[in-house]
Amino acid sequence: MLIKICGLTRQEDLDLASRLGVQFCGFIFHPKSPRCIAPEQAARLESGSMRRVGVFVEQEAEEIRQIMRAARLDLAQLHGGQSLECALAVGAERVIRVIWPDRYTHRAVLHAELLQHARACAFYLLDAGTAGGGSGRRLEWQDLSGLRPPRPWLLAGGLGADNVRQALRQCAPGGVDFNSGIEDAPGLKNAQKLQAAVAAALKAGGRGADSTA
DSSP states (O other): OEEEEOSOOOHHHHHHHHHTTOOEEEEEOOTTSTTBOOHHHHHHSOOTTSEEEEEESSOOHHHHHHHHHHHTOSEEEEOSOOOHHHHHHHOGGGEEEEEOGGGOSSHHHHHHHHHHHGGGOSEEEEOSSSSSSOOOOOOOGGGGTTOOOSSOEEEOSSOOTTTHHHHHHHHOOSEEEESGGGEEETTEEOHHHHHHHHHHHHHHTTOOGGGGO
């Protein structure tokens, strides 16, 4: 079970996520987001063994690469519908491609979109809404039941300790992305909510809660 904590701005939240065994930590570089962080500020935040992910909405390849270098990022989450050419310029092995299932009226069309991006990403992230930054809303998880993308995929959108088990039962993603559902305010994670959400995801994904220590 892959776990990503997104919208991070404080060292204490990264420290807790690292201790809990989270694999991905996310920093948002979208100026319109209340969780936006400057590259130099992100660079100062230590992340342990977690892979560092930057969320990009309006930027294109050259700016993305510059920010990745400045912020010491491992992966770029393309959250603005950037082109295949942009993703390939960043490096397919370094791209998390965001897909919005709500855009598609038929599963076959969604699957075709996933196939189209397979050569230009390492992971997919399926989010609620139809464009742009994260909406904080949840997807209709049952509609994704049985989905088999050609790359590992993470589920996002309004997830927390209270609903992640249900989400994992209904659509079985390879991982989950927590953000607004574990916050006291934008960019400020609640330690108890974060810990409970990670424990619930690991338990539902087949690892006991004691393995999060």
